[in-house]
Amino acid sequence: MNRATISLAQIQDTMSRLAYFEDWEKEKLARFSACGKQFSLTKKSCLVAKGATIECLYVVVSGQVKLFIPLPNGTERVIALVGRGESFGEPCLIINEPCPYEVVATKDSHILAFDALIYRNELKHNPRMVERMLNLLSKRLLYTLRDIEICAQPSSLQRVARYLMQHRPEGDNPAFEIRLPGLKRDIAAQLGLTQETFSRMLGFMAQQGLIEVRGGKVGVEDGGRLRHLIESGCPMASSNGISPK
Amino acid sequence: MNRATISLAQIQDTMSRLAYFEDWEKEKLARFSACGKQFSLTKKSCLVAKGATIECLYVVVSGQVKLFIPLPNGTERVIALVGRGESFGEPCLIINEPCPYEVVATKDSHILAFDALIYRNELKHNPRMVERMLNLLSKRLLYTLRDIEICAQPSSLQRVARYLMQHRPEGDNPAFEIRLPGLKRDIAAQLGLTQETFSRMLGFMAQQGLIEVRGGKVGVEDGGRLRHLIESGCPMASSNGISPK
DNA sequence: CGTGTCGTTGAGCGCTTTCAACCCTGGTGG
DNA sequence: CCACCAGGGTTGAAAGCGCTCAACGACACG
DSSP states (O other), rough: OOOOOOHHHOOOOHHHHGGGGTOOOOOHHHHHHHHHEEEEEEOOEEEEEOOOOOEEEEEEEEEEEEEEEEEESSSSEEEEEEOOOOTEEEHHOOOOOOOSSSSEEESSSEEEEHHHHHHOOOOOOOHHHHHHHHHHHHHHHHHHHHHHHHHHEEEEEEEHHHHHHHTOOOOOOOEEEEEEEEHHHHHHHHHHHHHHHHHHHHHHHHHTTSEETTTTTTEEOOOOHHHHHHHOOOOOOOTTOOOOO | EEEEOOOOOHHHHHHHSSGGGOOOOHHHHHHHHHHHEEEETTOOOEEETTTOOOOEEEEEEEEEEEEEEOOOOOOOEEEEEEEEOOOOOOHHHHHOOOOOEEESSSSSEEEEEEEHHHHHHHHHOOHHHHHHHHHHHHHHHHHHHHHHHHOOOOHHHHHHHHHHHTTOOOOOOOOOEEOOOSSSHHHHHHHOOOOOHHHHHHHHHHTTSEEEEEEEEEESSOOOHHHHHHHOOOOOOTTTTTOOO
16 A cells, blocks of 8 residues: 555546546535545555454545455455445445455555545535435445345356346347456456356356357347346256257 | 325324434424325235335334345345334435335235335435435445345355344343344345255254254354354264264 | 466365155134 | 144255366466
8 A cells, every 4th residue: 555645736636537526516626635645556455454444435546446255265255346436435434333345456556545534524514415425325225236136146147147137238239248347256256156157157158159258358149048048047958058959 | 005094193103103213303203294104014915016116215113024136936035124113215215216126024014105205305405314314324235235244155054153143132242042033934035045954054053052943032052152153164064963072 | 488367177076955745833613 | 622724944855056176278477
């Protein structure tokens, strides 16, 4: 966690370009930036330990961090991948509870940190800020529920299929392409799978002609058949994977 | 869903006794109660379908409802059991999205419903209300994350152990008793297990002398050993269950 | 060209599920 | 008073699925 010396003007400039601070009044932006610190984080370094008290609001400027719960067998369950312009930790700041997840950089990153005091102070005195947070938390809660829905799918094939459909862009085009928002290993950990299983499921779907995997991008050929998979499941028809036609 | 004719005074009186409306100003209570409807719900009847647009804020007066996601194999994943004085659906009302879960009564229940309009109106004009909702949503988000943590545990034994520890009352007494907040079947569905597996794990822990199951109540004899189970796991040592000693 | 990271593939095992039958309790009516 | 039934829960046996462990492959980087 390398604290670079960065001028206030620079910080304010950075902030004005981040989605998180969209629509913020100039005045508030200035007030906030005065208490902000920017620093860089090398890949794999830890930003917040599980159970720690958070004393800052963090916003990702560049790179990516993952929020995850470490599991007793050494693996982890990813809660979210947080990229440019996104934040985390608000609920803990609001009700002052320890952080329920661990935060680690998945890439070399730049982070903005704002002291919890100024955040809480702003919440106290700025109704628009509170309203914004209300919307933010609502979205995040619904987002989390969608994740639970995915992880609750009984078969891993269905989990992957749902995940892909969840990330379909606007429009009802049955074919589309998505870029995986992180390493396959981390996506797998978000779906409650091992990376091996995730790889196998992608391989199976590719072999069935449902999708096409190109590195970190997945081309979905037939969203309709994918949807059918989600609803009715599929016994994986032994390990040969070739449907008897 | 039997709409009973209940006087405003009665509704207001009921509200004043519910935890959800604690600390509400008299004036606001009156304003709200004027738009509230109370009705009863028989066990197993559905209150909100998954994907439906919610047009009311619901608060449970008596009985219990469960929020759950129906799964393609006919089973379900329980998100929460909602009892007296608790509510649900706020995030959907706030950002106007369809309900991500289905709501069904687990017991004969009485429900209060308030039109979304008055709720949103109150949010617009009453800063204290917004602040309260911010706290509520924060708590609920953290609660949901705890549930994810439980469901992410690699073995079902650990899931049950964590669930029990999560429900430990205040104080660090190693022995305590908890009352399961619903049917075992529904608790199991909340942990991402079948009721059979849940029963087996409880049986195993009982046989080990860790807990004692009496109907819907579970007496935890040794929280320390339970915690140890959570952290290090236990291979279930074949099906005999008797440690080789 | 070595080295490290990420990903894929293979083989085997064990846990959880599935399906089935059975038990237990409370309520009901003859 | 007891037979009967329904709902909730337990127990048993079998099978499938995902995990584990290990080796290999692809690719970028110094």
